[in-house]
Amino acid sequence: MQQGAWIAAEACKVRDGLFLGNVMAVQDPGFILSNKICTVIKCQKGFTVPKRLRSAGVQYSVINLLEAFLDPSIPDDTKDQMLEGLYQVQQSYSFCSSIVLL
DSSP, X not given: OOTTOEEETTEEEEETTEEEEOTTGGGXXXXXXXXXXXXXXXXXXXXXXXXXXGGGTOEEEEOOHXXXXXXXXXXXXXXXXXXXXXXXXXXXXXXXXXXXXX
């Protein structure tokens, strides 16, 4: 599949192993399983994410990236390193191949 191609109406592939999605995408077993997603990371406060796919091995985390990225006191290089760190976490998993950020 091409990089940046739409996977579903609610998710977009950013690069191999990294997707941006919404709450609906992470509740879709077809999307989660077909893309071998093992981790869902909620990047902002203010809403809950149903953790319905824990039994399929999906891990759920909250990291307030949105607030960090909106903070002008944090240098852009640091923000880039934060995203690269998330991708490196994904690379370390041997049992899955993708992460969804929402």
